[in-house]
Amino acid sequence: MIRVVVVDDHPVFRLGMVALLDSLDGIEVVAQAASAQEAHEAVGESVDVVLMDLHLGDDSGVEVTRDLVRRLPLLRVLVITMREDDESVVASVRAGASGYLLKGASPDEVERGVRAVANGEMILGPKVAARAMATLTAGRTAVRLPFPELSDREREVLDLVARGFDNTQISRRLVLSPKTVRNHVSNVLTKLALPDRAAAIIRARDEGLGRD
Structure with missing residues (x-):
């Protein structure tokens, strides 16, 4: 059984996602959250996958992802968002997300994404995968790193x-x-x-x- 927490501040989308996941064999939604604080309270060691929106009111889903993965290294985070720009994708992956889907993804794509990240795989939507990998690779090939004292x-x-x-x-x-x-x-x-x-x-x- 894959135990899932859905984190999204839009109740209609969140409830729809919960209903979808609960209808799938071998997947159980154990909690849902609408804010960073609720996410931290809901996600514990028994959770396998978190579905994460990037915008949680005044909070950032990227920061929540980073904090959760640091606290729970075995946790898998699947980002589901409206944003497909390079910066959002790369920021999410660098924060520790294992997958990145757009909210226009089909139910089958969502199911495959949840099962894949739970199995330790990396999943990126087809529209963003190539650009994201190119950006990450470019970031690693800098000849000189200015200000090494900075993170x-x-x-x-x-x-x-x-x-x-x-x-x-x-x-x-x-x-x-x-x-x-x-x-x-x-x-x-x-x-x-x-x-x-x-x-x-x-x-x-x-x-x-x-x-x-």
Whole structure:
């Protein structure tokens, strides 16, 4: 029996997904959640798969995924979202998601996705798989890594700051909460001993960030 938790802040979609999964042999929905807090409360060691939306009100499904997988390394997360952009796919995979489907997926595709990730496989929808793999591969082939004292996420935020994005735009692009973005910007300024955002932009561009 595959024990599943459905996390989505849209009740109609969530209830429909619960009904679908409960109708399938060998799959049992043990809980559902509409927020990050509810997800953390609902997901424990007995859960095999979490179906995760990326937008949970003010919370980010990517961050919830990262926290859950860190706490429960054997847990499998299958993202189901409306977003098919490269940034959302890559952010989800880097956070530890084992699969990524669009909400337009058919019932058969959802069933295959749940069973596949429960079996330890990686599942990406056909529209996003090739682009996601290309982006991940490109990220690994950088010749020189600027600001090695920064984490990958902090460097990613700094790059977007250098491109002129504000915190709200960065949060949408990286599928993070605005509070998390503010924290990353603050950490960058502290680690690089910079007084403000303007100085960070200048320093980042000097190191090659903020360019297309």
